[in-house]
Amino acid sequence: MEDVELDADLIEKELLRAKILFESRRAENRPQFIQALNQFKPDLILADYSLPQFNVLDALALLQEDHKDIPVILVTGHHSEEVAVECMKRGAQDYILKSSLRRLPKAVVNALEKRRSQEDKAAAEAAFRRREEQYRLITENTRDLIALLDLDHRFLYVSPSHQRVLGHDPEGMLGKSYEEWVHPTDARALRRTFEEALFFREGCNVEVRWKMQTGRWQSFETTGNWIFDERGKPQRALLVSRDITERKRAETEIERLAAFPRYNPQPVWAFSADGSLIYFNDAVVALTRSLGKTHPREMLPLNIATIVKMCLSTGQSKIRMDTTMGKRTLSWSFAPIVPHQVVYSWSEDITDRLNLEGRLRQSQKMESVGQLAAGVAHDFNNILTIIQGHAQMLVATGRLEPRLGESMKQISMAAERAANLTRQLLVFSRKQAMQPQLLNLNEVVQNITKMLRTLVGEQVAVQFDRARQLPIINADPGMMEQILVNLAVNARDAMPRGGTITITTSSVDIDSSYVAQHADARPGMHVCLSVSDTGSGMSADTMAHLFEPFFTTKEVGKGTG
Template sequence: MRFLSENLAEGMVYQIDSGLDGNDRVFSYLSPAVQRLHGLAVEEVLANPDLIYAQLLPEDRDRLILEEERAFATRTLLDIDVRVRLPSGEVRWRHFRSAPRLRSDGHIVWDGIEIDITERKQAEETARRLAEEGLAIQRLARISNYRWDIPTDQLTWGPVFFEIAERPPHDFPRTMEGFVQLIHPDDRQRFRQALDAILAGHPIRSIEYRLALPQGGYKHIITHSTVEFAADGQTPRVLSGYAQDISDLKRAQLEKDHLQAELAQAQKLESVGRLAGGVAHDFNNMLGVILGRAELLLKDLPDPSPLRHGLEQIQTAARRSAELTRQLLTFARRQAVAPRVINLNEAVSGMLKMLRRLIGEDIRLAWSPDPDLWHVCVDLSQLDQILTNLCVNARDAIGGNGTIEIVTRNVTLDAAFCATKVGLTPGRYVMLAVADTGQGIPPEVLPHVFEPFFTTKMPGQGTGLGLATVYGIVRQNGGFLDVTSQPGQGTTFRIYLPRVLKPSPDLQPEPPLDPPRARAGETILLVEDEPGILEVGRIMLESLGYQVLAARTPADALQIIKDRHPSTIHLLVTDVVMPQMNGRELGERLAAAIPGLPHLFMSGYTADIVAHRGIDDQRHHFLAKPFSLESLATKVRQILDQTPRPDASA
């Protein structure tokens, strides 16, 4: 014992006589190391054994006493870790280990050692903390380690994987084949093939698959593995690695793909819109000449006349062409609009009778309004287009008996919902939905339904501009259009229009049916760089009784003002986009000579191109080409009636 005592680096040797009944604690031997371990001399402890016990932390002292009583009663080994507080105040960990033996006099003697295990305990605590932190990181990353002992077919997983799989450990397969049965049936063969390739030493280290959940559904898992071979270098012994739940990543990727597809579609539609805007000007100018000439000829043609039918056909075809151009511009969000703050319920209710006639008696039209609907800002004529196009589309999809339901609701769209929709921002919206019980739209067709001229109808049954027009109207009014459909289960179009607070004043009364005419002495300066439009416009205005001064260029217009007294000109009617200077600039130049001279701007260009020239139809008088005699007469009369006669400049 003395040899052991003197050579035990981190501990001491002791011998305790516990007497006949085990209640005594008398040290019969104590190694000198007690000075190093407890800061006490051997003589002090031999004289008062309680000095050692006094250093124990209270809760550990109680544990030690209970363990001593147990060991004495059972005559078995005492083995315990406790903490002591040294005279310096430092707390250290100690391990006590002693064995009982019966001495010849009947006393129980304990031969034992005390070892300082503070460093070991600190290492264990560090390891425990690191393990907890590692587990927390695994939970955060949704990742878990695993190990497959191939010879015994024992598969073990880290605790996080049971959380990922949503199964308790006792209910989880412990063999590889049992685990494979939890994999989606469509992924099992690929999983087995990849597993065989890994075990054969091929450079395949990851497998992606879907794992079945006990409550239904699947999670996407990716497993990264490494193989440990036996001594022969050929036989796989252990497969280990980690598995990660990538379900959130998969969902994010699907959302990203969806957004990219929506963005590509939006860009494609925008390109078509630019194309529509590019041809609109020339097309509208040509239509303006055709419609204007036809209208003037019909006006002067005697009735009956063999020419009337042909002219009316020309006029009808030109009007249909003008409507086609207008639809293209609406799709491209470049048509001038007059939005008002309205209650959709009131507007839709006023259209129901017309819509019921439109869809026919075989189809039931259901109307489900929200009684407390918020206001929106939209052009009423465009709302009519929206409902007409959607209901016609629904009617054709039903093709017999069925139901079309129109619904309005207040909705608040959050960031999560808007994140999946290109161009939609969180906020409060009014939803207008049109749902049908028709055949539904096939998945391969759904991405194309808003493309201009795309149609699945037979030739002659549609232009393919109906839904494209709806798309353009909704976007032009600051809204968002969404469509959901399943083949055989019908289709629902949902329109989200931003909520507004203040209603608009009542509409102005409709203009009179008969074109208003000129009053005595009223003169109009007409400026247009297209000769055909200039001539038609001049003839129209003269037929209404106005004196017309026609100019092909802004320079010609300025020269006319210079050559005659400015006070004899009462209105400037000018094209917007012209060489040398645009219509707004010309108006500003003329205002210097004729203060207060009113302007009427006209153009066949799209609304955004006109706006770039400083013309806003909300602040200026504007007439879109092609225009009729009635619309020109009404606009001119309206401007002249609200404008005092200009005086000559000084």
């Protein structure tokens, strides 16, 4: 503000001499001053006291009316100190005489620094107020319980959430200890938490039960911390508690669901999208050990990655896929959980079940054969009864020639042997009871050995390896002899160039593991009859048909075996 151009030039030269960079505008009257304020927006105003119809006091008044905090330095030529003091009271920053312009650069710098300092202070105060407002909004609207406590754990501040969550009036809690609202057991734990927070100088967590207005206790995750002064001494305690009722309920639900695969007696597996094994339960570990493996990965199907990707891509389960491992058979089922990109699997050792199913099929087959044999035996017995009856009647008359009488005896004996055969068929079909009796198996074998040697011929040797003190058994001696005869004949046919048949008796103790693999077995002491030969033996396929009636590997015309 200067109406004398020469004075304005002197002022600018003095500032330039002090190496102060600036851009200036000169106003000689009120309208120009107002225009400069709005358009030029100065950082500093250097003002002569009096302009035509406008002076510095008018300028200071305009700045106050527009709430513009712009520093003003009075630069005048001859006014008294009283005028300067009045201007300073009205808001001027400094007073410079035109005859002493050397002071001007320093006054300008001081005024600008003072303004910058005031602006920084105002900005800091505004930021502080904004943060304070934000914290107030947070504490007043959060469901977390926020409180400040003194060194004796009495409430200094209680957030409104205590009213919404617990039902307690925050004003009524001020000045009282938190122990009035915390479960006695948890109050001790909370005190220890504050001690730990003081020692480590950081917040520590503990689960605390707060008392509701209804008298019920509710669980919260509580953080205790301390606020320290500049000397590092604790001034106040901060207590923040969050309701974890829903989280604990969810954790309980998750634990309940997780318990199903964990304690499931069947092996349970889980695979990631690339087929990697990410979970297995204790049953998998037990199965791994039972199969002699060191890690569950060794039991997985070779194409497990392909199976997992197929299940996830199609969203369909894969049921009953069987794999073999040694002599054991495992059955696998896979179920994809597409949203989680996880495939769960259940496996089962079905070896014993397959064996049982095989024995059941064999039993059903034998039952069918037995029914057939029973029908044949009954019909055949009817025919034999007629043949035996007429043969015995003819022999009893005594009127036959000796040659015909002998023939009739042979007919009667053949009919008797046929009757024994039908009896065996009926025993096989369970339609006729056997005739068991107490006997020593060694004696049965010893009695028939001589006949067996005659039966098998001179090229085959028959050896009997008998056990000492063999227990007495309850069996049909005729059936035992028939078994030995059938086995000896089969062994002879398997050794066309001769060999050795060895019959062995022994006492054996059958345990539970043997019973598990043989449905008809019973644990305990038993007598074992073993027949072996030095013939060609049997293949695995032939052995699978070992007990099938009328199965034979002999050529046509060589017998049924």
